């Protein structure tokens with residue numbers, strides 16, 4: 001099943017290029033279950049699938065290629081990311097001080113994983129808002145793994161049992177000397193979409209072709225078979241350090257071809273078994289380090 005969130009926070013299922021509204025099924029499944037840490041819809045995905053498959057799907061509310069998709073997860077407790085997880089990306093990083101800022105590139109077993117703030121998360125229709133126009137913001141396309149169950153100390157053998165599904169992820173990055181979590185947690189710098197594909201439609205995460213184009217030109221093109229630490233190992237490793245909760249996202253790492261984007265650019269992302277999404281790049285509101293135009297958002 002392809003579960004999406006679209007428009008003004010509606011849930012949908014995508015079938016044969018059409019979007020069907022299943023918000024009522026999601027609400028029913030969520031209300032029937034106790035509250036728990038993490039994303040409510042993802043925590044109750046099995047119940048949602050049963051409700052959707054047991055009902056008439058109704059009439060589509062739109063074509064997938066004209067629907068504005070939000071991230072299929074609202075409330076991950078964390079976004080866990082793998083750095084330096086493709087050999088050819090390590091090679092290009094070592095050759096480009098604009099990526100490394102002359103810091104030595106550690107291997108992933110030494111670098112560990114890092115966390116991205118969940119507040120950075122957006123869907124493809126929301127686009128990426130580039131902050132700090134005097135700094136370099138790069139695209140990093142990655143296979144995104146969405147965790148379906150609270151778990152810890154998961155073995156590699158059992159790792160795929162805790163997966164709710166997969167989506168295309170963009171680990172947008174400001175290059176610089178600061179910690180990764182600081183540079184990669186800016187609002188809109190975590191894109192997930194266009195929907196979540198359940199594992200019955202993507203059975204082997206170690207063999208997925210994907211590509212990213214900027215303004216029609218291919219920049220990144222690889223396959224997850226080139227991952228240094230494969231998906232099962234990343235799930236096992238992350239869950240050995242942190243309890244994982246429903247909706248938590250693992251961004252598995254990016255291959256070679258990272259490059260800067262600027263306002264006005266268009267990123268076209270494609271991933272085998274999942275689909276494609278277009279993400280527009282715009283400029284964020286302009287802030288300086290000493291400006292305090294507070295935006296206090298309250299209901």
Ligand code: MN
Nearest residue numbers: 140171253254
């Ligand atoms: Mn990355």
